[in-house]
Amino acid sequence: MAFQCQRDSYMQEFVTSVVSCSPAELKLENNGKKEKVNGFSVKLKDTILFPEGGGQPDDRGTIGGVPVLRVTRQGPEAIHFVSSALEEGQEVQLKVDWERRFDHMQQHSGQHLITALADSMFGYKTTSWELGRQRCSIELDTATVKPGEMEALEAAVNEKIRAHVPVTVQLLSLDDPTVEKVRSRGLPDDHAGPVRIIDIEGVDANMCCGTHVSNLSHLQVIKILGTEKGKKNKTNLIFLAGNRVLKYAERSYNTEKALVSLLKTGAEEHVDAVDKLQKTVKRLQKTNLTLLRDMAVLIAQKFKNDPEKGNFFSLHNKDGDNEFMNIIANEIGFQDTVIFLTVGEEKGPGLFLLAGPDKFVAELGPRVSELLQGKGAGKNGRFQGKANNLTKRGEVETLLQEHNRKRSAGEE
Template sequence: MFTKRLYDENSYIREFDARVLSCEEGKNGYEVVLDESAFFPEGGGQPADQGFLNDVRVTDVRDKKDYVLHICSQSLEPGSLVHGRIDWERRFLHMQQHSGEHIFSGIVHRLHGYDNIGFHMGKDFVTVDFSGLLTEEEIAEAERQANTVVLANERILAEYPCARELETLEYRSKKEIDGAVRIVTVPGADVCACCGTHVKRTGEIGPIKVTSSEHYKTGIRLTLEIGWRALEDYEEKHRNVKAISALLSVKPEETAAAVQKQQELMQELRLQNNGLKQRLFEMMVKEIPEGQEKTVIFEDGLNAVEIRKLADMLSERTGLAAVFSGSDGEGYKYVVCSRQKDAAALGKDLNRELNGRGGGKNPMIQGSVQAEKAQIREFFEKVY
């Protein structure tokens, strides 16, 4: 069987007529082969097309070397004629993403000599892995040059050079390719072996924006927003900046400085709060008679570190110190500390009796319980 690949000749074909060569039920649906197809099968990092053959949904498309396999929701009669319709909005997004990635990868290769060693086109963004590291300044420069190519509205060429031309042609390729090699050329940006679909001119791609970077193996992984997705990303961030500027009563361009000021203020308040809590804890400890057998305290609004600190301070004046913070409805976090008694053994009984979780080693245990304050007090009265 052989399928003529219409997308290879013209990636803008949205509808076509074809004859069904075969149809067999498979694991994920009915596997249909056509004599020709404009549906692009998954390959080179680009997802497969979706759409319809007559009224039958095409959910996936796979490349089987000589033919294209369409995974369909229903069977189609072999020998019958069908009308194919591609989900064009989805396809055009993929064309934008793929063409934009070519430009960016080609420019990084030209500027720094790094290879594109991984490319994934996700639902909301594109990730590209490069074989070397890039600074923020180098990423910004590659992005600027890529958008310059987009604005130049250069024509993108997809051709099959003859063997003699290939021998002298310098082009990017992730793997060795046998037979005819399809070369995609973006003037001023990239020459690359590629089987994917692309826009006709770079101006159709729209903006290219790097939104994040991270180390990956010995190189770097970049996340790109391209075309309509870049505009959607900008719109979302613009709405967020406007909301933040309104909350802080500053102009949008002043939000970063205003947030920095808020952080500094919060740090000052946090230090003041820590100082006040330290004084409160010291006052609470002084109120405990020295040598008291046990002390059980409930204090609202303490975090785990503060609970532990208060329990440790109390244990210097009492045989056993237990500090709880929380509520009857949501439960309590706790720390039990003792320099005289077996706190670890007590913790096992406490967790069993009060529906708790946690533990530790002497002299301190910590965890949480789902019990009411009265039940907790009753437990300590009964145990000690």
């Protein structure tokens, strides 16, 4: 069957009835992590909430005021996942998240238009596409595109938008001969009901289940951002359509304003200004590393020249890296001296190095790593790694001093 959202993609509210409601569980993404959510799967007599398909994500909205968290398709049915139960047989009002829906309509119809003209103008076939949250991509069946082609393609698609070309929907039976003539990547295995054809007048006829604009003028504008190397012998075309272009322009302008304030230059000078800053930072980093290496040698020499130095050395320095610590350890020598070094924030993450006699380090290295909530590994009298928290550095130092005292006294 064709859902009401497919018959009229512009309908924002709709009254229907609940066919069934059963307990269900679904994995939903929350801050990048998938979490299991308990809820209910609801089937309706009809729906204006589009279930994902054809490269288009599903809709959001409400059923009787209850938020719909996901819409999927199972054969001819749309399954709505909600957090609260709905009574079977009750009449309910559906509302669609129109901003999300219209955005998907613009991107999806934009993809059809770009795909059709990329094929007719340059012979580039579309093998897949993705409607992303920020941008969309079309995979073209070509290893490269020629200079000027994307600019010509962008001009052509926007010319069609300005021409107010109608977009219509046809519902055909599977045995209709017209079906054989339209562009398609094939029907899903569980397809049921009529075949839906999206016809951009004089441009393209394509088999598709998604929601689309009724006229290309509703796309407003399409911006092709460029191309990227795709899978083997493929090229990804990156584009934005409609309101996404306006939002992109707004974000770009706000970024430009912020850079003008930070760099104290006009927008046309931003690239040169950032390039100069990066070169300056690299020079400073190189100088800083040289100073740190020199400081490591001086630290080690100071300890070695101390007549009361003993056989234990501990140091924390906010700045530094593994090389800084290893220079100190090498300069001091750790065959008879236990060396404990850390760099980073005193109560935050950092790096650590334990050096000393093999047996001592092999025994206490894992314990040091555990106390610093880190991970490390060691061999040949060294155990080093990353620390997630240096708060217990003092406790580690006390532990090492106690064991080193016993080692020196021959108790171990």
